[in-house]
Amino acid sequence: ADARELRVAPGAPPAHPSNSHLYQKLVEYLPEESDGALTARLLGPEVASLGQMKDAIQSQLVEVGNLLPLYFPADLPNMALAGELALSGRSPQAMAAAMTEYMVTCDTCQTELKDFGMVYLGSGSSDVYTLLTKEPIETADDLQGVRLRSGGAPFSRWAENFGAVPVNVSVLDTFESLSQGTIDGTMASVADLLSFRLIDLVDNVAVMEIGTYHATSDFTVGEAAWQSLSVDERAALARAANRANVDFTYRWGYEMPKEAIQAAKDAGIEFVEPSQELIEASNAFAEKDVQNAIERSRDQFGLSDAEERVNRFLELVDKWTAIVEETGTDPAKLAEKTQSEIWDKVDYASYGL
Amino acid sequence: MGALARLTNRAMNLTAVLAALGALVMMVHICAEIFLRTAFSAPIPATVEIVSRYYMVLLAFLPIAWLERRRGMVSVEAIDFLLPAGVKRYWDVAISLLSAVIYAGLAYTTWLVALKNYATGTFVMALEWVVPVWPTYFLPPIGFGLAVLVTVFRAISLLSGQDDAVEEALGV
Amino acid sequence: MSLEIGFYGIAALLVLLLLRLPVALALIAVSFGGMAAMLGWSPAFGILSSTPYSFVASWTLSAVPMFLLMGFVAYHAGLTTGLFEAAKAVLRKVPGALAISSVFACSGFAAVCGSSLACAAAMGRIAIPEMVRAGYRPSFACGSIAAGGTIGALIPPSILMIVYGVFSETSVTQVFVGGVSLGIMTAIAYSIVILLMCWLRPDIVPRRPVDADNLSARTALLRIWPVLVLIALVFGGLFSGLFTATEAGAVGAAGAIAIAAVTGRLTWKALKASLIETLTTSASLFIIAIGAAMFTRFLGVSGLSNFISSTVSGADIGYLQLMLIVVLIYLVLGMFMEPFGALLVTLPVLLPIFETSDINLIWFGVVVVKLLEIGMITPPVGLNVFVIRSVASQHASVMEIFKGVTPFLLIDVVVVAIAILWPGLILFAPNLMN
Numbered sequence: 001a002d003a004r005e006l007r008v009a010p011g012a013p014p015a016h017p018s019n020s021h022l023y024q025k026l027v028e029y030l031p032e033e034s035d036g037a038l039t040a041r042l043l044g045p046e047v048a049s050l051g052q053m054k055d056a057i058q059s060q061l062v063e064v065g066n067l068l069p070l071y072f073p074a075d076l077p078n079m080a081l082a083g084e085l086a087l088s089g090r091s092p093q094a095m096a097a098a099m100t101e102y103m104v105t106c107d108t109c110q111t112e113l114k115d116f117g118m119v120y121l122g123s124g125s126s127d128v129y130t131l132l133t134k135e136p137i138e139t140a141d142d143l144q145g146v147r148l149r150s151g152g153a154p155f156s157r158w159a160e161n162f163g164a165v166p167v168n169v170s171v172l173d174t175f176e177s178l179s180q181g182t183i184d185g186t187m188a189s190v191a192d193l194l195s196f197r198l199i200d201l202v203d204n205v206a207v208m209e210i211g212t213y214h215a216t217s218d219f220t221v222g223e224a225a226w227q228s229l230s231v232d233e234r235a236a237l238a239r240a241a242n243r244a245n246v247d248f249t250y251r252w253g254y255e256m257p258k259e260a261i262q263a264a265k266d267a268g269i270e271f272v273e274p275s276q277e278l279i280e281a282s283n284a285f286a287e288k289d290v291q292n293a294i295e296r297s298r299d300q301f302g303l304s305d306a307e308e309r310v311n312r313f314l315e316l317v318d319k320w321t322a323i324v325e326e327t328g329t330d331p332a333k334l335a336e337k338t339q340s341e342i343w344d345k346v347d348y349a350s351y352g353l
Numbered sequence: 354m355g356a357l358a359r360l361t362n363r364a365m366n367l368t369a370v371l372a373a374l375g376a377l378v379m380m381v382h383i384c385a386e387i388f389l390r391t392a393f394s395a396p397i398p399a400t401v402e403i404v405s406r407y408y409m410v411l412l413a414f415l416p417i418a419w420l421e422r423r424r425g426m427v428s429v430e431a432i433d434f435l436l437p438a439g440v441k442r443y444w445d446v447a448i449s450l451l452s453a454v455i456y457a458g459l460a461y462t463t464w465l466v467a468l469k470n471y472a473t474g475t476f477v478m479a480l481e482w483v484v485p486v487w488p489t490y491f492l493p494p495i496g497f498g499l500a501v502l503v504t505v506f507r508a509i510s511l512l513s514g515q516d517d518a519v520e521e522a523l524g525v
Numbered sequence: 526m527s528l529e530i531g532f533y534g535i536a537a538l539l540v541l542l543l544l545r546l547p548v549a550l551a552l553i554a555v556s557f558g559g560m561a562a563m564l565g566w567s568p569a570f571g572i573l574s575s576t577p578y579s580f581v582a583s584w585t586l587s588a589v590p591m592f593l594l595m596g597f598v599a600y601h602a603g604l605t606t607g608l609f610e611a612a613k614a615v616l617r618k619v620p621g622a623l624a625i626s627s628v629f630a631c632s633g634f635a636a637v638c639g640s641s642l643a644c645a646a647a648m649g650r651i652a653i654p655e656m657v658r659a660g661y662r663p664s665f666a667c668g669s670i671a672a673g674g675t676i677g678a679l680i681p682p683s684i685l686m687i688v689y690g691v692f693s694e695t696s697v698t699q700v701f702v703g704g705v706s707l708g709i710m711t712a713i714a715y716s717i718v719i720l721l722m723c724w725l726r727p728d729i730v731p732r733r734p735v736d737a738d739n740l741s742a743r744t745a746l747l748r749i750w751p752v753l754v755l756i757a758l759v760f761g762g763l764f765s766g767l768f769t770a771t772e773a774g775a776v777g778a779a780g781a782i783a784i785a786a787v788t789g790r791l792t793w794k795a796l797k798a799s800l801i802e803t804l805t806t807s808a809s810l811f812i813i814a815i816g817a818a819m820f821t822r823f824l825g826v827s828g829l830s831n832f833i834s835s836t837v838s839g840a841d842i843g844y845l846q847l848m849l850i851v852v853l854i855y856l857v858l859g860m861f862m863e864p865f866g867a868l869l870v871t872l873p874v875l876l877p878i879f880e881t882s883d884i885n886l887i888w889f890g891v892v893v894v895k896l897l898e899i900g901m902i903t904p905p906v907g908l909n910v911f912v913i914r915s916v917a918s919q920h921a922s923v924m925e926i927f928k929g930v931t932p933f934l935l936i937d938v939v940v941v942a943i944a945i946l947w948p949g950l951i952l953f954a955p956n957l958m959n
C-alpha cells in the first residue's frame with residue numbers, strides 16, 4: 001500500500017537546528033518507526049513561518065508543525081506557566097524532558113490543547129542562557145544601567161533585579177541593535193554568537209547560568225491529521241518525534257554552544273568569570289522568582305492552582321536532572337529513557353482525542 | 354439604497370480619518386520611545402507589539418474601502434484600448450462584482466478569525482507586560498466588508514446607467 | 526500533480542491580470558483556488574483568513590508608512606522644491622540633468638531608507654511632477670524613478686540584506702558594505718542610460734534643463750538646507766546608534782513635520798495631502814504584498830519554486846553557467862513574486878550549492894538583492910512600478926511605466942554581468958574590513 005505522507009513544517013530555514021536536527025530527523029525516522037506506513041514532506045518557512053504556524057495547523061495546511069506556545073498565552077496557559085520558570089533551567093535535556101512529561105501527564109494541559117485543535121508530541125530546550133556583552137560583567141555593579149536584550153518576562157525580571165534595563169528587541173534585530181548601541185548586550189544562548197553573527201560585535205561572554213528557553217512544542221499535530229491515523233501510526237509518530245526531540249535538544253543545547261565557544265575563543269572573545277557574589281545572587285534570585293511565576297500564572301494566565309502546578313513542574317525538573325546526570329547526554333540513550341518514562345505510558349487510542 | 358450608500362460613505366470617511374490618526378500617533382509613539390529610552394533609560398513598554406498589532410493593522414485594513422472608492426487599487430490596464438465603450442461598461446460591472454466576491458470571502462473568513470480571538474481574549478506578552486490584541490482582529494473584516502459595499506454599489510450604478518445617484522452618494 | 530497546479534496557477538494569474546482585476550485580488554483569488562485544488566477547502570480558507578493579519582502585523586514593515594509620510598511631507602510642505610533647482614543648477618550643462626539628479630537623489634535617499642518601495646514612493650512624489658513639467662515623457666519620468674528606487678535596497682540600510690544575512694549566516698555589515706559599491710554602480714549605469722536616451726531620443730528626454738539659467742549653483746544649494754538637515758537628522762541618529770533603521774522612518778517623518786513647521790511651510794492642506802497619500806500608498810501596497818505572500822505560500826506548497834531551483838542543483842556545471850541559471854531563476858520568480866518570498870523560496874536550495882561551489886556568500890548577498898530588485902520593475906507584478914502608479918496616477922498608466930522602465934532593465938542586465946564577471950568590484954570594500 002502507499003505510505004501516508006504527512007505535511008510537516010519547522011517554520012525555520014534549513015540552517016536552523018529546528019529544521020536540520022528536528023524536522024529533517026523526523027523525515028528520516030518516521031518511515032523507520034512506522035515500517036514505511038508513514039512518510040513526511042517538509043514544507044519550508046516560505047509556506048508556514050513560526051508566526052503563521054497556529055493558523056497553518058488549524059487549517060490543515062500543515063499537519064505537524066513547530067509551534068511557539070509563548071505566542072498564545074491566552075490559549076495555552078500551562079505552556080505560559082512553564083515559560084515563566086525559565087530561570088529554573090540548568091540542564092537542557094532535563095528541562096526538555098520535564099516539560100514533555102508535564103504536558104503529557106496533566107489533564108488541563110490536554111484540555112487546553114484539545115480546545116486549541118492540536119495534539120502535543122514533546123518539547124526541546126535551548127542551552128542555559130548567559131550574558132553576551134560589549135563590556136565585561138564581573139560584579140552586580142557592572143550590570144547597573146546596562147541595556148540587555150531580553151527574550152521573555154523571567155529574563156527581564158532577572159535583569160531588573162540587578163539594575164540592568166531589559167530591552168524588547170526581536171531576535172532578528174539583535175545584530176543591528178547591538179551594532180548601533182541601542183543595546184549593550186543580550187541574555188541569550190552562546191550559540192547566538194554564530195547563529196546571529198554576534199561574534200563580530202560581542203567582546204565578552206559571562207561564564208554564568210541564567211536560564212533556559214524550554215516552553216516549546218516541537219511537534220504539534222493538527223486534530224484532523226491525528227484522528228486520521230491508526231493507533232499504531234500514532235504510536236509510531238510519537239516514537240519518531242521523541243527521537244528527533246532529543247536529537248534537537250542535543251544539537252541546540254550542547255553541540256552548538258560548544259562550537260560557538262570554540263569560535264569565540266578563536267576570535268579572541270573574553271570569557272569572564274563573574275564574582276562569587278554575583279553568581280550566588282543570581283541563583284538566589286532564580287529561586288525567589290518561582291514566586292513571581294506563580295503569581296503571574298494565577299493573575300494573568302488564570303490558573304487558580306498555579307502553586308501546585310509550578311511545584312509539579314519543578315519536581316519533574318529534579319527527576320529528570322537526576323536521570324540525565326546518570327544517563328549522560330548521549331541522545332540515543334536519553335531517547336530510550338524518555339520513550340519508556342513518558343511515551344510508552346501513553347494510551348494512543350485516547351491520547352489527544 | 355441612497356441612504357445605505359450615504360451611510361457607507363460616512364463609515365469610509367471615518368475609517369480613513371482613524372487610519373490617518375493611527376499613522377500620526379505611531380510616529381509620535383516611536384519618537385517618544387526613542388527619546389525616553391535614550392534620555393532616561395526608560396523605554397515605553399510593549400512599543401514593538403503596539404506598533405505591529407495596533408497601528409499597522411489599522412493602517413493596512415481600515416482604508417481599503419476608501420481606496421477602492423478612489424479607484425486606488427492597482428491593476429494592469431493592458432486591454433482597455435481593445436474594448437468598445439459599450440462593452441467596457443459591462444466589463445467594469447463584471448470586474449466590480451468579481452472584486453466584491455473576493456472581498457466578501459476575505460471579510461467572512463477574517464470575521465470568523467476575529468470571533469475566535471474575541472472568544473479566547475487573545476493577548477501577547479511583551480516582557481512583563483500583557484497586551485490584549487483581540488480587538489484589532491476586527492479591523493480586517495471591517496475594511497473588507499466596507500469594500501464589498503463599495504464594489505457592489507459601483508456595479509449597481511454602472512448597470513443602472515445612473516452614475517450619478519449612487520456614486521454621488523458615495524462621494525466619488 | 527501539484528507541480529501542474531503550480532503552472533496552471535501562474536497561467537490563471539496572467540489571465541486575471543489581463544482582464545484588469547486588481548493585482549492584489551488576482552493574487553488572492555489564484556492562491557485560494559490553487560490551494561483548494563491541491564489540499565482542499567480547509568487549507569485554502571486557512572490561507573485566506575490568516576495571511577492578511579499575520580503579514581501586516583509586523584514591526585519591520587512599520588518603516589514603510591513612516592518613510593512614506595516623511596517623503597510626502599517633505600514634498601507637500603515644499604522642503605524638496607529646492608532639490609531640483611539645485612540639481613538643475615549644478616548639472617545645468619549636463620543633458621538629462623533632472624533624471625540624472627533624481628537617480629542620484631534616489632541614491633542619497635537610499636541611505637536613509639530600508640526598502641526600495643519607500644524610496645521609490647518618496648522620490649516619485651518629489652521628482653516626477655518636476656520632470657514632467659520640464660518636458661520629459663511621463664512614462665520615462667515614472668520609469669526612471671521606479672528603477673532608481675531599486676537603489677534603495679542596495680545602499681544600506683536594507684531590510685532585504687538583513688534578512689539574507691540572517692538566513693545565510695553571513696555578516697550583515699559586510700553585505701551592507703558590498704551593497705554600497707553595487708548601488709553606486711547602478712546609479713552610474715542608470716545615468717548612462719539617461720544620457721543615451723537624451724542623445725538618441727530628445728523627444729523623450731529633453732537635452733537641457735528648461736529654466737535653470739538665472740539661478741546660481743550657490744544660491745540653489747543654499748535652498749536645499751531643509752533636506753540636508755533632514756538627511757543629517759536621520760543619518761546622524763542612525764549611525765550614532767540613537768535608533769534603528771526601522772525606527773528611523775518615524776524620526777524622519779517627525780523631522781520633516783518639525784522642519785516644515787519651523788520654516789513656516791506646514792499648512793493644514795499640506796499635512797492633509799501627505800496623510801492621504803501615505804494612506805493610499807501604504808494600503809494599496811500592503812494589500813498587494815498580502816496577495817504576494819499568499820501566492821508565495823501557494824507556489825511553495827505546489828513545489829514549483831523548489832522544482833525550478835532544484836533542477837539546477839542536479840546539473841554538473843561551471844561558475845558562469847551556474848550564475849546564468851541563477852540569474853534566470855530570479856528573473857522568472859521576480860516576475861511574479863515579492864522579493865522576500867522569492868528569497869525565502871530559493872535560499873534553501875541555492876546556499877548549499879554555493880557552499881560546495883566556493884561562491885562567496887557576501888558577494889552573493891549583494892547580487893541576490895540586485896536580482897530581486899530587478900523583479901520589482903519587471904512585469905506583470907512589479908511592485909515599484911505599482912507604487913509609482915499610485916503616487917503619480919495622473920501621469921502614466923501601469924503599461925506606460927513598464928515601458929519607461931525597459932531601458933533601465935536592459936542596463937541592469939549589464940550591471941549584473943559585470944558583478945558576475947568581476948566579483949572584486951563588490952568584494953574589495955568588505956575585504957578591507959578583514
Ligand code: NA
Nearest residue numbers: 635638677682
Ligand atoms: Na537603503
Ligand code: NA
Nearest residue numbers: 859860900906
Ligand atoms: Na516583477
